[in-house]
């Protein structure tokens with residue numbers, strides 16, 4: 001497949017989890033280059049259908065190319081997965097058989113220096129997955145107060161040096177490029193051997209904030225559960241602990257019967273579990289996959305089935 005340097009992350013596991021079948025309806029909420037989507041189309045031939053979403057117009061160009069052989073069975077749209085319910089209503093799909101969310105940025109986005117995701121290339125501090133995002137990373141870096149920046153870097157980057165870094169950023173402003181930001185971070189949090197690069201966590205934090213990623217995940221999960229038919233499956237790949245925690249907690253919560261929840265104490269309310277966890281522990285890539293694609297290292301796959 002063009003434009004795919006390696007297999008999509010946990011490819012076989014995703015196809016195995018979603019069990020695409022002829023006549024089924026599937027959603028890929030994070031289409032990227034369409035690698036997983038292509039597998040879904042192959043496995044659901046000759047008449048399985050797919051709704052594919054991505055906020056990034058460049059991803060859609062790649063996905064359209066890679067999914068060209070299945071054009072008649074795919075509906076691709078430049079839209080956020082947070083609009084899942086609306087997108088499904090527009091297609092007239094009441095329920096679907098499987099949904100995939102492969103969260104975060106794609107290799108294409110990381111490897112396109114102008115997008116500003118990588119601290120290894122110099123570029124404008126952008127980091128938006130798509131043009132809809134109201135602010136770029138430069139906007140946050142130059143407009144937020146020192147306190148706001150420190151909190152953001154601490155919460156979304158889990159960076160212990162957040163206060164030092166925020167102080168240095170405010171002192172060095174305006175900062176417009178990735179290289180300038182890296183230099184500021186290195187000035188207070190120097191490189192140590194082959195440990196994680198000191199800019200890694202701050203870049204992660206900015207990316208999450210610019211794209212409102214955690215709120216988006218919280219928004220889409222209940223929509224996904226509603227959209228699934230009974231027995232349908234949702235598979236989510238996350239790449240860092242903050243994303244995974246939201247997914248894990250939601251899946252756990254929805255897999256339990258709740259009797260008389262404390263906030264509805266007056267009523268004897270019983271809420272039945274809506275989901276069944278297919279794997280209690282997340283699936284992770286094999287050593288072989290990590291060797292071929294080091295970015296897969298932190299991937300975690302959680303799968304649930306609608307009851």
Ligand SMILES: C[S@@+](CC[C@H](N)C(=O)[O-])C[C@H]1O[C@@H](n2cnc3c(N)ncnc32)[C@H](O)[C@@H]1O
Pocket residue numbers: 008009029030031032033034035036037053054055056059079080081082102103104105106107129130211216
């Ligand atoms: C890890 S990549 C997906 C790769 C894809 N599974 C493949 O096989 O090529 C994640 C994609 O999700 C997209 N994305 C991020 N947030 C999104 C959102 N809220 N709605 C839709 N797409 C989003 C990104 O633009 C990126 O292209």
